[in-house]
Structure formats: structure tokens, C-alpha cells
Amino acid sequence: MVGAACALYLARAGLATLVLDRGPVAGGTTGAGEGNLLVSDKEPGPELDLALLSARLWHDLAAERGIGRAVEFEAKGGIVVASDAAGMAALTGFAAGQRTAGVAAEIVDAAQLHDLEPHLAPDLAGGVRYPQDCQVMPSLAAAHVVRAARRAGAELRTGATVTDILRAPDGSVRGVRTAGHGDIHAPAVVNAAGTWGGEVAALAGVRLPVLPRRGFVLVTEPLPPGTVRHKVYAADYVADVASGDAGLQSSAVVESTAAGPVLIGASRERVGFDRTFSLPVVRRLAAQATALFPLLGTVHAMRAYLGFRPYLPDHLPAIGADPRAPGLHHACGHEGAGIGLAVGTGHLIAQSLTGRTPDLDLAPFRPDRFEEKSEEEKSEEKKETGQR
Amino acid sequence: MKRTPLELAQAQPGPAYAVTVDGREIAALPGQTVAAVLWTQGITSWRATRGSGAPRGIFCGIGVCFDCLVTVNDRPNQRACLVPAAPGDAIRTQEGTGHDELGHGAL
Numbered sequence: 001m002v003g004a005a006c007a008l009y010l011a012r013a014g015l016a017t018l019v020l021d022r023g024p025v026a027g028g029t030t031g032a033g034e035g036n037l038l039v040s041d042k043e044p045g046p047e048l049d050l051a052l053l054s055a056r057l058w059h060d061l062a063a064e065r066g067i068g069r070a071v072e073f074e075a076k077g078g079i080v081v082a083s084d085a086a087g088m089a090a091l092t093g094f095a096a097g098q099r100t101a102g103v104a105a106e107i108v109d110a111a112q113l114h115d116l117e118p119h120l121a122p123d124l125a126g127g128v129r130y131p132q133d134c135q136v137m138p139s140l141a142a143a144h145v146v147r148a149a150r151r152a153g154a155e156l157r158t159g160a161t162v163t164d165i166l167r168a169p170d171g172s173v174r175g176v177r178t179a180g181h182g183d184i185h186a187p188a189v190v191n192a193a194g195t196w197g198g199e200v201a202a203l204a205g206v207r208l209p210v211l212p213r214r215g216f217v218l219v220t221e222p223l224p225p226g227t228v229r230h231k232v233y234a235a236d237y238v239a240d241v242a243s244g245d246a247g248l249q250s251s252a253v254v255e256s257t258a259a260g261p262v263l264i265g266a267s268r269e270r271v272g273f274d275r276t277f278s279l280p281v282v283r284r285l286a287a288q289a290t291a292l293f294p295l296l297g298t299v300h301a302m303r304a305y306l307g308f309r310p311y312l313p314d315h316l317p318a319i320g321a322d323p324r325a326p327g328l329h330h331a332c333g334h335e336g337a338g339i340g341l342a343v344g345t346g347h348l349i350a351q352s353l354t355g356r357t358p359d360l361d362l363a364p365f366r367p368d369r370f371e372e373k374s375e376e377e378k379s380e381e382k383k384e385t386g387q388r
Numbered sequence: 389m390k391r392t393p394l395e396l397a398q399a400q401p402g403p404a405y406a407v408t409v410d411g412r413e414i415a416a417l418p419g420q421t422v423a424a425v426l427w428t429q430g431i432t433s434w435r436a437t438r439g440s441g442a443p444r445g446i447f448c449g450i451g452v453c454f455d456c457l458v459t460v461n462d463r464p465n466q467r468a469c470l471v472p473a474a475p476g477d478a479i480r481t482q483e484g485t486g487h488d489e490l491g492h493g494a495l
Binding site for chain 2: 227
């Protein structure tokens with residue numbers, strides 16, 4: 001998704017753009033997401049600024065002919081609910097901070113909660129409504145953004161694995177080597193390889209510690225429109241997202257889709273690229289979702305899927321030029337927010353590559369900010385060495 | 389038209405029992421799935437899709453495609469090809485999601 005968005009804004013900025021995808025479009029983390037375009041789960045700071053920029057750009061994109069409906073764009077709004085008074089107090093404080101940063105956040109009491117979501121559990125303390133939260137169907141979003149990029153002149157090659165980054169004697173990037181498509185020369189290379197962005201960075205000899213953070217999503221049988229109306233999640237979700245713990249965190253994130261099924265996320269655990277199905281994790285998700293929406297206990301979960309969020313230790317993506325390898329730019333590490341943040345990222349990358357001043361200060365997203373290994377990484381390496 | 393492989397398979401099932409399809413009593417044989425019961429009666433479609441209301445029955449027959457969904461004993465979205473029929477089952481053809489009680493209309 002991020003690569004597709006970069007291609008769109010780069011092509012529209014007039015640059016000759018070639019998209020190389022190792023797999024099919026949306027074959028990585030994008031195809032395993034829920035399509036959340038959230039401002040509600042972000043505290044004031046650079047990520048929220050990027051989310052607000054992206055929200056505006058998503059609205060512009062969705063208004064273009066043939067895109068909004070095709071990608072199932074829905075400005076449905078989010079509702080974060082608190083189960084008790086203490087949770088509600090914390091949520092109210094969090095929302096107050098967000099409002100100062102430009103987020104629309106309306107306090108909703110217990111009675112109003114049920115007008116907005118009639119099937120919510122009866123004993124919740126209240127919540128906050130975030131009208132700016134939106135949703136897309138992520139695979140369709142990536143496909144249609146790629147299509148729009150191609151209309152703007154970009155070229156797409158799928159099944160093209162990048163095996164090396166070509167560098168001139170002075171260290172600057174000169175293009176990429178691919179399996180099957182030969183050497184491709186270009187003055188600028190954008191690393192939008194998501195969870196695999198660290199591997200691509202390593203091809204250029206630079207360190208970018210992107211780690212996979214696994215998540216499961218449960219899919220219910222189709223339910224009638226209006227059963228679940230917003231993106232609804234428990235206040236604990238915000239703390240889970242911010243956590244750096246490798247162990248399992250989970251909190252219910254519930255939303256309906258245009259096709260009818262309700263999606264239930266969101267678990268987070270750092271277990272490498274382990275694709276093993278985990279019944280305990282999805283059981284916990286189901287229990288948390290039915291605690292929010294008791295009616296979900298009466299419907300079937302048809303299937304579950306999993307994906308790997310691209311996690312960077314400070315929970316911020318890497319966006320912009322890499323001073324360690326002139327010509328290499330990064331646009332990866334968006335963790336679970338990549339679908340939403342993709343368009344802002346693509347826009348900033350295009351501004352940066354065409355020599356304009358980016359709409360946001362890129363300093364917090366600097367790709368070389370991890371030169372010093374964090375305490376967390378050091379202890380993890382120690383653990384791994386000890387195990388050997 | 390009856391559809392049954394009993395003769396081909398030289399099967400000798402136990403005595404028949406009764407189930408209902410949309411309130412109408414029909415005979416079922418031990419070991420049959422709900423889909424087999426319906427097919428035996430010549431019923432090949434028992435669901436209308438939620439979009440266009442197109443008719444649906446068995447497609448894959450092995451529980452993968454979720455096309456043969458049917459309401460059994462008030463529980464919607466059962467896969468007819470997998471659910472064993474049982475004496476007294478109330479089988480109902482299904483419209484749309486089978487969950488009309490949940491929705492509050494499109495918003």
C-alpha cells in the first residue's frame with residue numbers, strides 16, 4: 001500500500017516511476033490488514049500529524065472518479081469505549097490532548113453510546129467518538145492506487161524481487177538488481193518493502209531495524225448493514241499499540257465491511273515470521289469482541305487471517321532520504337497504520353524527491369535515527385546469543 | 389425429480405425419519421447431511437444471495453465455499469453440505485444474511 005501510494009504521488013509529480021513488487025500487489029502486509037484509517041489511536045506528535053495529513057489526502061483520493069466506491073472508502077467514524085469510570089477518565093484526558101492537535105473527538109455518555117451502536121454491551125461507562133476515522137478495503141485500495149499511478153505514467157512489475165542495490169564508487173545509489181528483470185538503473189530508489197524494509201535497507205549496507213509484529217483478524221459470517229456502524233474498539237487498544245513488549249497484547253477492534261462480514265482484530269505479538277495459526281490468540285480476540293458486542297457470540301467466525309506489521313522500535317515509520325546511502329529513500333515501518341498513513345507518506349516522499357519542502361518536518365521519521373541500538377534490541381540480541 | 393445414489397451404492401440405510409423444510413414434512417435417511425436430504429427431494433436451491441437475491445445450493449459440497457448456507461433449527465448460515473440431518477430438524481430456506489433481526493437498515 002505504501003509503495004503504491006509513493007508511486008502515485010511520484011508519478012503525479014512528473015517523475016518516471018517504476019514499481020517493483022516481489023509478489024503480487026497487496027501480497028504482503030497490505031492484504032492481511034483491516035483497512036483502518038485512524039486518527040483516534042494516536043497521541044499528539046509526528047504520527048498524528050501524518051495521520052491528519054493522510055486523512056485529508058484519503059478524502060481527496062476517494063472523491064476522484066471511480067476510486068472511493070471501488071476501494072470501499074467509508075467515512076464511518078470511530079468509537080473508543082471505556083468499560084469503567086477510570087477508563088473513561090483516562091480516555092477523556094487522551095481525547096483532550098488530541099483535540100489540541102486538530103482531532104475531532106466528542107465525548108459520548110453511556111446512553112448516547114447505544115444510540116450510536118445499538119448492539120454494544122449494556123454496562124459500558126462511555127466512550128469518545130472520532131468522526132475522522134475512516135475505512136477502506138486494503139487490497140482494493142492498493143490495487144486502485146496502483147492503477148491510478150499507472151494512469152499517471154508509472155510502470156508496474158510484479159514478481160520482481162530486488163536482490164541488490166547498485167551503488168557507485170562514491171556510495172550513491174544507482175539502481176537495483178532484480179531476480180528476473182535484470183539491473184534497473186535509477187537515480188533514486190524508494191524502499192517501501194514494509195515488514196521486509198530492513199532487508200532491503202541491508203542491501204544498501206544501512207541498518208533499519210524493522211521487525212515483524214504479528215496480528216490475527218477474525219472474520220464473521222456476513223451480517224446485515226447497520227449491525228456494527230463504526231470502527232469500535234476498547235480503550236486498551238491505544239496502550240497495546242504503544243507497547244514495545246514482545247509478548248501477546250490483544251484488544252478488540254470491531255468493524256463491519258461493505259461485503260457484510262465483521263472483522264475482529266487486533267492482536268500484537270513479536271514471534272518473527274511465524275505463520276502458525278494460534279487458537280489461544282483468536283479465542284482471546286473473540287472473547288474481547290463478544291464482551292463489547294454480545295451479539296457476536298451468536299454468529300459464526302468463518303475464518304481468520306494473519307499478517308506481520310512492520311514495527312520500528314519507536315513506533316514511527318522511516319520516511320525520507322537516507323544520508324548514509326545518497327539516493328536511497330525509505331517509506332516503511334508504519335506498523336499497523338500503513339494503509340492510513342500510506343498517502344501522507346507518498347505525498348511527503350514525492351515532495352522530498354522533487355526538492356520541495358515537505359508539508360511535515362521529516363526529522364522525527366529520519367531513517368538513520370537507529371544508529372545506536374536501543375536497550376530493547378541489545379537485550380534481545382543477548383537473549384538470542386544466550387539461546388545459541 | 390428425485391436424486392439419490394442409493395441404488396448405485398447398493399446402500400441399505402436404516403429406517404427413514406421426518407424433518408421439515410419450510411414447515412413441510414419430508415423423509416430423511418440416517419447418515420444424510422441436510423444437503424443430501426434436500427437433494428433427495430429434488431430441492432437444489434435453498435438460499436437467496438444477500439445482494440441480488442440469486443438462488444444458491446450446493447457448489448463445492450465439501451464445506452469450503454459457504455454457498456450452500458441454510459437455516460437449521462433457527463440457526464442461520466449452516467453449511468448444508470456438512471451438517472448432519474437429525475430427526476425433527478426444522479430446515480428453512482434463507483434470505484440474505486439470515487440475520488434480519490440484527491440490522492437496523494442501511495445507514
